[in-house]
Amino acid sequence: MMVAPVTPKSWYLPSKPHKFCPGCGHGIVLKALGEAIDELEIQDRTVFGCDIGCSLLSWDFFACDSTQTHHGRTTPVMVGIKRSRPELITIGYMGDGGGYSIGSQHLLNAAVRNEKVTLILVNNTNYGMTGGQMAPTTLPGQKTETSPFGRDPEETGYPTKGPEFIAELTPDSAYVARATVSKYNQLKRFIRNALRNQMEGNGFSFVEVLSTCPTNWRTNAQQTWRFLEDEMEPYFPVGELKTPFGKGGAK
Amino acid sequence: MPNVIGETKKAFITGNEAVAWATLAAGADIMFGYPITPQNEVMHYWTRLAPKHGRGFLQTEDEISAGFTVCGAVQAGKKAFTATAGPGNVLMQEPFGMAEAMRLPLVAIIQQRGGPSSGTVIYSQQEVTLTTFGGNGEGHRIVYSTATHQEMYDYTIKAFNSAWKYRFPTFVLGDGYQAKMREPLEMYNPEEKGLEIVKPFPLVGLDGHIGDNREPQHLCNIYSMEEELYEVVLDFVKDYNAIIPEVAEYQAQQCEDAEIIILTHGVVSRAADDAVKILRSQGIKAGSFRPITLRPFPTNDLRNVIANSKAKTMLIAESAYGQLDRLVKQEIYGETIKIENLFMPGVGIIDYDIISKVKSII
Amino acid sequence: MSLVKIALAGEGGQGVQSVAEIIAEAAYNEKKQTIYIPNFGLEQRGGVSIAFIQVSDERIGAPKFNKADVVIALSERAVDRTTIYSDANTLYVYDQSFKIDEEQLPEAKKVLGIPAIDKANQELHPRVFNIIIMGAVIGLTNVVSFEAAKEALENRLGYKFEKNPNLRELNYKALEMGKIMAEESLKEGVAK
Numbered sequence: 001m002m003v004a005p006v007t008p009k010s011w012y013l014p015s016k017p018h019k020f021c022p023g024c025g026h027g028i029v030l031k032a033l034g035e036a037i038d039e040l041e042i043q044d045r046t047v048f049g050c051d052i053g054c055s056l057l058s059w060d061f062f063a064c065d066s067t068q069t070h071h072g073r074t075t076p077v078m079v080g081i082k083r084s085r086p087e088l089i090t091i092g093y094m095g096d097g098g099g100y101s102i103g104s105q106h107l108l109n110a111a112v113r114n115e116k117v118t119l120i121l122v123n124n125t126n127y128g129m130t131g132g133q134m135a136p137t138t139l140p141g142q143k144t145e146t147s148p149f150g151r152d153p154e155e156t157g158y159p160t161k162g163p164e165f166i167a168e169l170t171p172d173s174a175y176v177a178r179a180t181v182s183k184y185n186q187l188k189r190f191i192r193n194a195l196r197n198q199m200e201g202n203g204f205s206f207v208e209v210l211s212t213c214p215t216n217w218r219t220n221a222q223q224t225w226r227f228l229e230d231e232m233e234p235y236f237p238v239g240e241l242k243t244p245f246g247k248g249g250a251k
Numbered sequence: 252m253p254n255v256i257g258e259t260k261k262a263f264i265t266g267n268e269a270v271a272w273a274t275l276a277a278g279a280d281i282m283f284g285y286p287i288t289p290q291n292e293v294m295h296y297w298t299r300l301a302p303k304h305g306r307g308f309l310q311t312e313d314e315i316s317a318g319f320t321v322c323g324a325v326q327a328g329k330k331a332f333t334a335t336a337g338p339g340n341v342l343m344q345e346p347f348g349m350a351e352a353m354r355l356p357l358v359a360i361i362q363q364r365g366g367p368s369s370g371t372v373i374y375s376q377q378e379v380t381l382t383t384f385g386g387n388g389e390g391h392r393i394v395y396s397t398a399t400h401q402e403m404y405d406y407t408i409k410a411f412n413s414a415w416k417y418r419f420p421t422f423v424l425g426d427g428y429q430a431k432m433r434e435p436l437e438m439y440n441p442e443e444k445g446l447e448i449v450k451p452f453p454l455v456g457l458d459g460h461i462g463d464n465r466e467p468q469h470l471c472n473i474y475s476m477e478e479e480l481y482e483v484v485l486d487f488v489k490d491y492n493a494i495i496p497e498v499a500e501y502q503a504q505q506c507e508d509a510e511i512i513i514l515t516h517g518v519v520s521r522a523a524d525d526a527v528k529i530l531r532s533q534g535i536k537a538g539s540f541r542p543i544t545l546r547p548f549p550t551n552d553l554r555n556v557i558a559n560s561k562a563k564t565m566l567i568a569e570s571a572y573g574q575l576d577r578l579v580k581q582e583i584y585g586e587t588i589k590i591e592n593l594f595m596p597g598v599g600i601i602d603y604d605i606i607s608k609v610k611s612i613i
Numbered sequence: 614m615s616l617v618k619i620a621l622a623g624e625g626g627q628g629v630q631s632v633a634e635i636i637a638e639a640a641y642n643e644k645k646q647t648i649y650i651p652n653f654g655l656e657q658r659g660g661v662s663i664a665f666i667q668v669s670d671e672r673i674g675a676p677k678f679n680k681a682d683v684v685i686a687l688s689e690r691a692v693d694r695t696t697i698y699s700d701a702n703t704l705y706v707y708d709q710s711f712k713i714d715e716e717q718l719p720e721a722k723k724v725l726g727i728p729a730i731d732k733a734n735q736e737l738h739p740r741v742f743n744i745i746i747m748g749a750v751i752g753l754t755n756v757v758s759f760e761a762a763k764e765a766l767e768n769r770l771g772y773k774f775e776k777n778p779n780l781r782e783l784n785y786k787a788l789e790m791g792k793i794m795a796e797e798s799l800k801e802g803v804a805k
Contacts, residue, residue: 599675
């Protein structure tokens with residue numbers, strides 16, 4: 001009897017165990033991504049690009065050609081690669097700060113141009129690597145290092161709803177979804193769909209993933225999960241916002 | 252490589268058009284750009300020529316993106332370039348820094364405009380510091396400062412070769428005058444002149460099967476340990492110093508018997524040449540020195556010229572307030588030749604300006 | 614031929630840059646060294662447009678010059694914009710129809726008022742005003758031969774001439790009219 005490998009084939013084993021904090025959601029996202037790469041058999045032609053922020057810790061995560069860029073600039077680097085070599089599968093991996101704040105002009109315009117790249121954005125409602133500052137996605141009232149009394153939307157606006165605005169900007173051939181690390185099978189399906197959309201040359205594909213950051217949230221395991229499921233998921237609805245595929249994957 | 256020029260031919264065109272033809276002749280695969288005067292016509296000509304020759308173009312959302320898309324494209328193994336000026340050059344320092352850190356063969360054409368800030372859209376030599384040492388790095392760049400359309404053409408072709416041969420980001424530093432004026436030049440297919448064209452190669456997206464016959468590429472641009480970064484930078488320094496004798500270029504004229512050396516770069520060197528001629532006809536022995544590469548600077552050559560010259564004074568003239576001057580002084584530290592300046596930030600310098608200055612100091 | 618420096622200035626739409634380009638191309642075709650820089654300030658659409666041309670038998674140095682040998686101002690505003698290019702060695706040319714005070718005119722070797730606008734309107738056609746000016750430049754400077762100028766015009770506008778041969782005639786007449794106008798005014802011009 002075949003036993004399924006514990007780790008995806010496309011993971012780079014010398015870099016394991018990985019460098020993320022205990023309880024961080026990145027590991028789950030990257031496992032789903034690794035399995036999707038395996039299932040779609042695209043390891044040899046994938047170029048994985050990661051941003052600055054905690055996402056950069058994935059720079060040697062995969063046994064795929066990888067490049068690590070500047071804060072917010074993963075999108076244009078991936079666009080440059082894809083425009084030059086359309087046969088490659090380009091995956092940009094970034095956080096909410098990189099995608100929605102410092103790199104928002106790139107994300108927005110890549111979406112408008114329907115660039116045939118796949119971007120995965122991890123939303124953990126704060127800047128993790130720099131020590132837990134307020135992010136575009138910080139929830140109203142949520143305390144961070146730069147909103148110590150809780151985010152006041154009167155002063156700093158409401159959390160960015162990325163997939164919603166990207167769905168508005170993109171044509172029908174784009175794929176836009178929001179997943180959560182609390183629903184693994186759905187997460188993997190969305191990432192697969194996003195990659196498939198690029199492989200078929202349809203258009204832009206974007207998955208935001210709600211994720212956890214117990215280190216900066218200063219939460220224990222139970223509180224972490226509660227914040228994800230009870231605070232984040234109601235504010236950021238999970239699901240496919242735009243898909244060229246019907247139910248069951250048919251176009 | 253396909254011959255896009257055909258027979259060698261004379262042309263009477265703008266510098267921007269010369270650049271577009273040269274990039275094509277050099278085998279550039281794709282341009283990423285964002286509109287800014289005075290480089291716009293590089294894009295205008297490229298977007299008309301490129302589709303005929305199967306080359307690519309993308310107008311990005313800003314210069315940051317233009318620089319980073321070029322970084323991506325060269326990592327994918329394509330000869331990619333951009334062109335910019337002024338505030339665009341400022342924004343591009345970020346991707347230029349990444350190219351420095353990851354040794355990416357990025358090519359950028361800089362057509363300097365007046366500064367600071369929006370300044371003028373016309374002309375200056377005020378992007379010398381930015382182009383040579385911009386960014387949070389050590390200036391591991393190759394910068395060619397051109398003076399004529401012929402040089403814009405020649406050095407644009409050369410820039411791609413240098414970038415891909417040595418893997419340092421490479422710049423052609425022009426200016427608004429060179430961008431917009433028309434003057435004659437000869438356009439040629441580089442291979443016809445016996446110029447070897449360096450072939451690009453991918454850094455990601457390699458052939459083969461990972462785990463069977465190749466390893467995955469992990470290109471990294473950040474380090475956990477200060478010692479790691481230190482090693483990397485010292486390696487860059489070693490590589491960079493090693494290429495200086497091959498890469499550094501200059502022109503020196505009539506310096507041996509000169510009582511004054513006029514040091515300029517780029518388009519101002521044309522005025523310096525005329526000034527030398529006129530001054531000599533009036534009995535004043537002037538010579539001229541012009542670094543063609545601002546990075547790496549032809550330091551030894553300039554020191555030798557000074558050592559072999561009778562000149563006690565060197566006049567540094569530039570359309571900026573001391574950017575070339577600082578560059579020269581740091582390179583020839585310890586020389587005792589007296590240095591005088593003619594700084595005209597953001598305006599053109601003509602022979603008359605240099606001659607008047609020379610007469611006022613000797 | 615030693616270096617000749619020309620500044621040509623007019624309103625956007627008067628065709629200043631095209632004329633400059635045609636002259637520069639004619640000089641290039643005559644194997645002369647030529648540099649032409651258009652005005653490329655912010656006023657790309659409207660405002661005063663200036664063209665800087667240099668022609669020589671020898672290699673030309675700096676693309677810019679401080680003082681021109683010939684300045685031609687084709688509008689009242691262009692007079693203000695071009696006074697800085699004129700000095701005691703400059704031929705300064707403007708259109709007679711401008712209402713200009715003596716004091717507005719710059720220092721010059723000679724100031725010439727030519728009736729280009731009136732002649733274009735009355736004897737030819739307003740659209741060839743710029744070609745009259747081109748003829749005037751040639752009459753004043755001899756930077757290119759009349760034949761080379763005609764050839765450059767043909768290169769530039771040949772496709773229009775094919776459709777309407779009368780246009781060719783009109784342009785050639787304008788060129789000649791400008792040349793004669795300039796030569797006559799050189800004789801009559803007043804020293805200032």
